[in-house]
Amino acid sequence: MGVEIRVEGLTKAFGRQTIWQDVSLTVPAGEISVLLGPSGTGKSVFLKSLVGLLKPDRGHIWIGDRDLPYLPEHQLYETRKLFGVLFQDGALFGSMNLYDNIAFPLREHTKKSESDIRRVVMEKMDMVGLLGSENKLPGEISGGMKKRAGLARALVLDPEILLVDEPDSGLDPVRTALLNQLFIDLNAQINATFLIVTHDINTARTIPDNIGMLYRRELVMFGPREMLLSSEEPVVRQFLNARRAGPIGMSEEKDVSELEAESKMGLDVGTLPPIQPQLMPSDGRIRAAQHAPGAWCAAHGVTPPPGSFVDDLGRNWVEEWPRYVASQQAAAMHGGQPGHPGGAQY
Template structure:
């Protein structure tokens, strides 16, 4: 049911540019975590370090019981097979049709017979809603379809960990919502650990179980979705409110005098809006890693802001949760 990722004291520089300084976090097994941060804070560098494409200067990256930066080449190769990675553009080969693109890791890394390859490829294409598009070339399909093809390819080796770099880049909000539903349903079906880098605040608010925010070479905060969505931290409030007011500046952090001037003017990043309900898996699917709405708030004595967990239909998801889980297990809808 997915593998835990434990990062301890991660430090990474390129020449004199320090990207990460002593960063530690645990990405829980089987859950969906989202990583946010201003542009250039090293989110992609972090994903590449997790999969062993970049070597940190210092620190540990535990994948289960293996410390990735200290693995010999053969063990590293084996450990990488635990990962599925979806890069921003899907990273498809332009001259291959979708079937061959998605079959590529199976043909490259396994000795499976072609009939088995076909079975797996079609199964994954169905999971991401691409059945029937096997013969299309990447140049003939939309950006959203490219992402889903890249996702199918990331899934063919049955990963324990799925890393996704900006799945919403270049997608309209509706396609982004559909893709997020694919992630939720996939997580219910395969139970892998998901880590998704995104700039989309709506995705961050509704998709994950956990949110992390990178800022100034450190992790400003990482924890359950509810914790960040009710945070008082100015940097968290500024980012989640997409506000110009707060510590984050255009290219780097603002200095003391700018922040003092904002405070004198009474400017503030603003309070965060009510916590929205988390996106649910489609009918018939149940996610093992999903947090019941309000569980973190209850455990930590935090009163959820008014309106939290109440959806568009006026349903209170704290009260509905046990009924929801039971109805999903039976394949019915909670509203029915």
């Protein structure tokens, strides 16, 4: 099972430039969380702070009972072993083939024999669909394969926390969708805590259990996906709708005169799009971290946007979910395999 990350009052600046300030959130253990935000809001800096590559100016990062910024070097080294990191470009060594790239953390941080290392590497390559590509160099493969190789390397030490920085960068929409499905499948298998930084709206709408958003050096909100996807916050609605109108500008936030001009022109951030069904594991199982569709909205008296939780086949998963759970439980009781819901979403 994954480890909870608890952030309290975190602040980071480079010289006079404050990146973000007083950020507090809890990333639940074993769940998939996504962090959104316009370019330049410090999302990657936040990930680097979580793993101890950058030290915040103030605040706390609790990994279990350890406060990461204040650990002595040897404890920081040990705590980092809880993490796997998938960097934006995969960060593969160009002179090593994929097998040696993926084996590198095992050779560097463990005393495993080469036979044990081979077993682990091949298992992780199988998990990400790279079997048969062991001898290829990074320069000989596609961007999507590089991402999967980087992901396999992030998994070889069996991390309890997986940090993922812009997995969609450099990928076409199809490869991004396939990678998103892989994250869901991996979470179902290993129950690790996932935190994914992304600009991709489809990723944010379909895979996480929780969503947060950084803007204007602050955390606008963080919580269950339905909370953000039903939010009336103008910055959230503008971002989800990819609208030109709204508080987000080309570089920083827009000033009052710009917003007034947009209002006079009749421009707005748009209505909230429907909340899409969340991706299901490929084999149809129910992840340990999954929540019933519409449960948060119902518990908090929020009416979701029209058309929410309806899949491409026209099924409303608020209504379908109890029947699906019952069918899975019945299959498990009789020793059968989990059924697939007829699509990769619920």
